[in-house]
Amino acid sequence: MKKRKIIYTSILIIFLALTLYLSYTINLNNINKNFLQVLSSSFQKENVSTKIDFVSFYIKTLKQEKHFQNAKENLKTSEVINIAYNTNEPIVYIYNTHSNEEYSYQKNDIYNITPNVKTASYILEDELKKLGINSIVESKDTIEIVNSSNLLYQDSYKVSRTLIENAKLENDSLIYFIDLHRDSVNYDATTTSIEGVNYAKVMFLLGLENENYLENKKVMTSMNNFLNENYRGLSRGIYEKKGKGVNGVYNQDFNKNTILIEVGGVDNNIEEVANSLKVIASMLFNYINENKQI
Numbered sequence: 001m002k003k004r005k006i007i008y009t010s011i012l013i014i015f016l017a018l019t020l021y022l023s024y025t026i027n028l029n030n031i032n033k034n035f036l037q038v039l040s041s042s043f044q045k046e047n048v049s050t051k052i053d054f055v056s057f058y059i060k061t062l063k064q065e066k067h068f069q070n071a072k073e074n075l076k077t078s079e080v081i082n083i084a085y086n087t088n089e090p091i092v093y094i095y096n097t098h099s100n101e102e103y104s105y106q107k108n109d110i111y112n113i114t115p116n117v118k119t120a121s122y123i124l125e126d127e128l129k130k131l132g133i134n135s136i137v138e139s140k141d142t143i144e145i146v147n148s149s150n151l152l153y154q155d156s157y158k159v160s161r162t163l164i165e166n167a168k169l170e171n172d173s174l175i176y177f178i179d180l181h182r183d184s185v186n187y188d189a190t191t192t193s194i195e196g197v198n199y200a201k202v203m204f205l206l207g208l209e210n211e212n213y214l215e216n217k218k219v220m221t222s223m224n225n226f227l228n229e230n231y232r233g234l235s236r237g238i239y240e241k242k243g244k245g246v247n248g249v250y251n252q253d254f255n256k257n258t259i260l261i262e263v264g265g266v267d268n269n270i271e272e273v274a275n276s277l278k279v280i281a282s283m284l285f286n287y288i289n290e291n292k293q294i
Contacts, residue, residue: 089173092128092135092284094121094180097160097251097260100143101182104269115270117180120263123274124180127281133288136171138163154247161251164258176284177258179251181205183265190265191272192233200264200272202227202280203236209248215256219287223259226283234279236262
């Protein structure tokens with residue numbers, strides 16, 4: 001009798017453990033676009049199942065949201081944008097000239113993915129939408145086009161230039177063009193902690209071989225000032241480049257609102273990147289409100 005009771009108890013424990021395990025297993029394609037979905041750079045192409053520790057995820061989310069709430073309270077409401085723009089139309093175009101730049105796989109193995117700058121683009125799109133700003137993420141892969149066209153890696157900016165021009169032709173409402181990149185320097189140089197939350201540092205890249213670069217610099221300086229005033233230590237500043245062996249323009253001659261932003265480095269994980277993208281969304285929100293173009 002005692003032996004039978006032990007067997008029944010063991011079966012019950014196994015059943016409960018299996019139920020708990022299965023309850024943690026979700027299909028990313030069955031969730032509306034949110035933080036979990038954009039973690040997968042291939043979520044539009046394949047069916048990805050993964051195990052999530054919802055307790056830890058929820059605790060982290062609460063901690064992060066509490067931290068970001070203070071910043072949101074200082075922002076103007078999205079009603080300001082509704083006055084200046086038709087919010088049904090996209091005003092921000094997000095693309096990746098170097099679409100193959102990946103972030104650290106560390107701490108992401110449970111998601112069975114390797115996040116990259118395309119993942120970051122979808123996260124930024126989602127964060128902007130929360131603030132009432134519609135945007136478009138370029139679906140075409142720049143590096144795939146480079147490879148399939150037998151071009152060189154340095155031709156990436158020629159490819160992304162064509163994509164920018166096409167996007168503008170198809171969506172005349174577009175005003176801001178954000179090229180997201182990932183740096184290759186080490187973790188210490190690309191990471192900071194603010195009030196206990198880790199961020200991937202942000203850096204603006206300015207091409208000095210565009211004859212109108214001072215207009216671009218003025219826009220970047222305004223955005224950089226916002227970061228320094230509200231998230232001190234997050235920005236690595238504005239990095240100016242020209243000369244032999246570099247592009248020197250980075251498509252910033254397209255218009256003054258063409259901004260290249262390096263978010264984190266090769267050793268940053270997607271949570272740190274996502275934290276920074278929330279701030280970048282707030283930065284863009286603030287700049288757009290202060291520089292309405294009707």
